[in-house]
Amino acid sequence: MSAQRLAEWLGIETGPGEGVLWRFEWHWPLPGWLTVLLVAAVCGAIIWCNVRATPSIPRRLRWILASLRIGAFAVLAFMIAQAALAAFRTGLPTLVLVMDDSASMALRDEYPPDEEAVLRELLKRDELPDRLTIAREALSQDDGRLLKNLSDRYRLELCDVRGDVVAADDRVDAVITALRRMQASVPESPLGRAIERVLQRNRGTLPAAIVVFSDGNTTVGPDLVSASETAGEKGVPLFFVPIGDTRPPKDVAVEQVINDRSVFVGDVLGFDVRLNASGFAGSEVRIVVEEKMPDGQSVPVLETTETVPSDECVMTVRLYHRPNEEGTHRYLVRAEPLPDERRIDNNSQETVVEVRNEKLRVLLVQADPSFEYRYLRNALLREPSIELECVLQNADIEYREIAAAMRPGVPLTLDEWNTFDAVIFGDVDPDLLLPRNLQDLREYVAGDRGGTLICLAGPRFMPGAYRGTPLEMLLPIEVESVSDPTRDGAGDVGFRIVPTPLGERCG
Template identity: 30%
Template sequence: MINHPIIRWLLGIDADPATQGVVRLGWELPLAGWMWLVGISAAMVLAWLAYTRMTPRLWLRHTLTGLRAAVLLLMLVLVARPVLEFVEENREPDRIVILADRSKSLQLADWKDGRGTLRTRDEQLRSSLDAIQLGERSAEWFGFSGDVAMITPSDLGPADGRTTDLPLAIDRSLRRSGSGPIGGLVVVSDGRSTRPIDARLIRSLTARSVPVYAIALGSRDPLGDASITEVQAPSKAFVNDQVPVVVHVRPLRDAPARLELVNMATGAVIDRAIVPAGDPSTHVLVATTASGESMDLRVRLITDAEDAVPTNNEAAITLGIIDRAIRVLMVEGGPRWEYRYIKNILVREPSMESSIMLLSADRDFAQEGNMAVTRIPTTRGEFDLYDLFIIGDVAGGQFSDTQLEELRRAVTERGAGLLLIGGERSMPMQWMGTPIEDVFPMRLTSSIPRQPESVVIEPTPLAKGLGLLRLGDGDDHWPPELSRDGPAWSRLQWMQRIPFEDLKPTAEVLATAMGSTTEPIGAAVLSMRFGAGHVVYVATDETWRWRNGIGEAYQERFWIQLVRYLSRAGLLSAGRGAQLTVEPTTITVGQAATIRLDVKDELIQRRLPDAVDAVVSRSTQREDTIRLSTDSATKGSLVVGLAGVWQPRQAGEHEVTVTDAALGGALTARVRVVEPDDEFAHPETDHTTLESLCTATGGRLLTEADLPTLATVIPDRSTFTERVERVPIWSSPLALILLVVLCGLEWSIRRVVRLA
């Protein structure tokens, strides 16, 4: 009707409005309701007063009053400036933002599908996303771990994020989603986050009226993760050597497990151990090496219970094999009991070749050992034949200064081991002032008293971590009968009293002496690194007492383990003029590590510059260059050291390489860098955080039944806007016509009744 030409002319509509939709009456100067009431009342009163004394013809008076009121009301309407409003309503649809967790914790398998099969959290996530039906509602998809990235439902990418930052993911996804209404934020996650949900984020979501809905991944009840956290083993060993493999295990809380050491070449299980449930534990497995260049081993952690992360239940190690026997030189003053039994142990051990020198024997005595000698070595070549030197109760004066200097050189430069056994007569009192006095792990005095009471030996955690002093069978590291509450025969009647305050700063205690109290009363077995080699001091010569009623098992294990440990210690540096090391070998991102180059060869020392560059690479890509400068503490010593500090920026396996003409080639060392927040360190889910976040923002946790109808579960928060085009009618021909007609009609009637 409004499109009729006459009506359009009357209303003053010259052209078609741009909007199409509802037509309604509006005002340019809208009046309040009370103003309209006052205006209408005033118009009626004024119209009534104008004709209240008119002719008694009532109908005529009412007609004129009505016309006057109509004119006044029309003028009131025109004052408010009426317009025609052409209204077009626009709908801005909302969108659903979906955040999918892509961190490594989704590799954990603690979700059971409909058939009861254990699946990973990532499989649960993909199954949940496939079940979501959004209908005509639009969605924006983001993947998050330590950062946020756009994804598509068909291409989620791998779940390999090293950290999870849920607050950052929510904030950045809302920023990237642009303006406009958001129907809801759907978080598909296990709830784990390196940062907690704070009040600021809740206020931001509430201010934007964004409710959070969550699909909780994983099991609410924690499913434990049994894992091998670290494996320690020497990189090289002798043939037929018994190598300790120290395994650190984090077991399940309520289920025991089994450790197996497997020869990867044959598949045979070399050693086993039972891992009790509960707290983290350390276990020592023993591998007997065979001939060949190397030996590949694998440590397996086996559990019959459900394990969230089975991928961290194995670790591989490689042993380099030195295809010859361990060569030992033992020098003893007199035929004490300890000498007799240690000598027999060395002679019958097939993996060792020994030279045994008893200084108190007469000339006709046939020195024992399968590498017979008639005198103490004197030349460098003779000393270089041996991997380990055992010195018993011998006075330092039995050696010439040249012999002692060669012994010192063999330990500090070549990495040979040195085992010192305390004695009542000479060891260590008569070694003061000799060229190897500083080799001892404690300060020497002219006399060392004995312990005032009988004692037992108790290994320290350090010994267990090194696989030493492992005398028990199975998982018993130290036999109960050798402990403080054991039988009388296990107590040692003589032991030197070595107070802890007399130890040198770099000395380490492998075993303590325990008397009648629960506190240690001194050191029993000491270890110290000296140059390239290791030194062990044993403060007693009465381990032969352990043979009483038991046989030689405990004593043999005690000494054989020390001999093997000291012999292996020099293999890494044997035959090399320089050694590159990184300490510690496993660090976190941002943690400082020391890169050290130790040079023992005098010729290399003369050629080596004061500083060299160490190149750090990851996946063959150069990452850092660290300047190694001369360590002033090593100037004038037999081993010159260059050191530098490196702080890794990325996780992964790194290789450190030093190349210099003076070294005659490249030296390499490896270091493992891990993230400070390991996603597998705490495999438990955090559904409580997700539930609290949903409740605080007006959302809720979603169930599997909600996913097919997610479009209706999340309320539609689309917004509607009006586009209005106004055409004034207060200045239209219709307004003028009405005013003229009403005024003219009133004037005409007044003229007829002679009032005008």
């Protein structure tokens, strides 16, 4: 007799899709090992009493009596354990269908020819509709045959992109009606949060699976990866049915603009524009830098045109500008929208630059008056935008008193170092400096001030003499690997100095 026939014979009624689960239950207070020992001892005692204590009774009768006593003991044990055969009515497991009804599902995609032919044949349409309609008609075609097949094995629950239950009915017609009423009008797409809400709502009886129909766009809340991990931890299978064109969406986004936040009047201001382009291989994108004036007008100051190398790429474009007016300048860096671009709200970014009209304070430090020192000193003294101070370690006191822009020594405190915008550190003897001087110079560069340090190599001290000093970590070389070029003959080989690409652009 089957479990279902037994339930009918006992008068247990079951509804459509329900079944009966039989389970043997008991409540026995003793542990298993002690129960086995107790049963063995009792059975042994009964057999011994019947076989040994009554030798006058025939053997066959004695075994029958022993069996009856053991059976009586078993019945008593079952009664004490409250053994029972329990029947439980079971329903169908729940299958959750999450339908994305966010605004992005209202888009009409341009599919490759082979995919478009398959969709037209499936939907029996000459013109393909939007994404939500494609998902809706794929589920409800042929009078909902697919949903009916699923309803034979599962209880269907339809949810929207927020995770709210739209339909939870045994009737497929109710699910199809709810599907047809859904509109792609939700401004946000909290798809990950919807999955977590479904799991939270069904935490008592977890669904058999969650099937998500979506284009994959998640704008707020947890992303799909974290939601998938949550479902995996709970043991709930998660299936995604992608809706829409599987190719990357056509988009050009200005992801990041890197530039100096403060420059001097007439200095070169560089903009490093990071573009993320997809779906526009071979297209030309125009990048424009506009200055936003106080009256609200925007004046173009820079522009360039770049070719997108591939369908999915990240490219960096560099543009240079020389602001000639003091004050706060607001710049808008934007990429001109291309034809068929899906989003244009991510095509621009704004940045603020403070333009200062003041002299640049520079400190030049050197041990001896070398050729480089004399050239730099004279060139910087003639530059009207620079206020120069010099330290010459081995200079005579009389020379220090009469020479222009000379100071007696290097700054003695960090605050004094911070009064300079840049420090040119030439071939300086570290033995003539205090340990605190190098520590303050390191903090001047690596600290919050972020000062500029320029190191000039020399024949005596820089950089070899600074091995193991606080200044070593600031040098862009490994000091231990430095050798004297005049000793190994490398200094006899000539070479040509050429400007870097940045130097060529800056003129």
